[in-house]
Amino acid sequence: MIRTTTKPKERRGLDSDRCWAAVAARDKASDGQFYYSVATTGVYCRPSCAARLASRKNVAFHKSCKDAEAAGFRPCKRCKPNEPSLAAQYAQKVAEACRLIEAAEEAPTLDELAAEVGVSPYHFHRVFKAITGVTPKAYAVAHRQQRVRTNLKTSNSVTEAIHESGFNSSGRFYASSAAVLGMSPSDFRNGGANADMRFAIGECSLGSILVAVSDKGISAIFLGDDPDDLARTLQDRFPKANLIGGDRAFEVVVAKVIGLIEEPATSFDLPLDVRGTAFQHRVWQALRDIPAGTTATYSEIAKRIGMPKAMRAVAAACAANKLAVAIPCHRVVRNDGALSGYRWGVERKRALIARETKG
Numbered sequence: 001m002i003r004t005t006t007k008p009k010e011r012r013g014l015d016s017d018r019c020w021a022a023v024a025a026r027d028k029a030s031d032g033q034f035y036y037s038v039a040t041t042g043v044y045c046r047p048s049c050a051a052r053l054a055s056r057k058n059v060a061f062h063k064s065c066k067d068a069e070a071a072g073f074r075p076c077k078r079c080k081p082n083e084p085s086l087a088a089q090y091a092q093k094v095a096e097a098c099r100l101i102e103a104a105e106e107a108p109t110l111d112e113l114a115a116e117v118g119v120s121p122y123h124f125h126r127v128f129k130a131i132t133g134v135t136p137k138a139y140a141v142a143h144r145q146q147r148v149r150t151n152l153k154t155s156n157s158v159t160e161a162i163h164e165s166g167f168n169s170s171g172r173f174y175a176s177s178a179a180v181l182g183m184s185p186s187d188f189r190n191g192g193a194n195a196d197m198r199f200a201i202g203e204c205s206l207g208s209i210l211v212a213v214s215d216k217g218i219s220a221i222f223l224g225d226d227p228d229d230l231a232r233t234l235q236d237r238f239p240k241a242n243l244i245g246g247d248r249a250f251e252v253v254v255a256k257v258i259g260l261i262e263e264p265a266t267s268f269d270l271p272l273d274v275r276g277t278a279f280q281h282r283v284w285q286a287l288r289d290i291p292a293g294t295t296a297t298y299s300e301i302a303k304r305i306g307m308p309k310a311m312r313a314v315a316a317a318c319a320a321n322k323l324a325v326a327i328p329c330h331r332v333v334r335n336d337g338a339l340s341g342y343r344w345g346v347e348r349k350r351a352l353i354a355r356e357t358k359g
Contacts, residue, residue, distance in 0.1 A: 019061045022047045031085050035062045037073040044068035049079035093117040094131045094306040097124070098139065102278070107140035131306035133285040142278040197238055200246030201227045204258045206348045210234060211246075211254045217271030221257055221324045223344035237322075260325050264292050264356040272326055276317075283317035290331045292356045297335045319343055325352065 014034055022030040030047040037044035038054040044062065045051060062068040065075065065082045075082040084092070097113045108116075113136055114124040128136050197219070199212035210230035212220040220237070222230045235243065246254065259266045274284065282305045289304075290296050298311045307313070318329040321343065330349045334340045342349035
């Protein structure tokens, strides 16, 4: 029990001024980074606690709940700092719902998912979209799309792959196959055979650039030093596709992409043919939500999609991005603010960030 109002010694490594500013602002982003105690009440709280702001002279900061309790303080009954935060609880519920969707033969309904995680359907739908960036239905669709892509490569037949992926009928799948695969199932299964892929290679201030377009939209934007390497990379991705060199009309598309690199503030309204796993779609959408001129860390992106421990998976999704600049993985940095690996070179990443910051 606290027997005096003397403020205890604060732990080393905490910046008291910054901590106090976070407490005064009730900054939710600081929750979990430190805790503060109030000598006159004998309790400790999260930085975002809605309780009346205490006098600065009575406040001390602690790195953990354990440290605060060792100093003789008890957890606040209002913000419950020794329990998972509300945001963490919601993130856990969303992660649980994602696992349910991925394990189900057929996508669960909104009511079924909400009941499983103990939240009302309306509230669950709003929380799920806020954390993942997509609705539960969109997440289920993206996951099933990835399943069918995988199964088409390993199943004995297209029909078998369709049913293994959760489609009740072949007709139901074929009706949406162009949107799912960007081509017919048999063409996808054969490595893009018979599919037309228009492409062109140009030059920009960051080196060579390849832009490829399918019937769905821009499917690849590659940067590099060697034009031939870029062409080989595209061919490796769709070894049996019908690659067609761009004509004069296609030069307009390439010019728009180059314009996005040279002038980051340029509007970019061309459709994208984004193909990836459900998890990758969540990460890529989070990347597109990062405003130009700003950056986010891998851990911040992981938290935004409701999987705070998936930093390595987020980094892998960034590395798998095939649409340079259009999906701005260059805006993701390490937790210490330093630039990390970039598929098209760290120096290009540095240049892109610098241009956007200046803009």
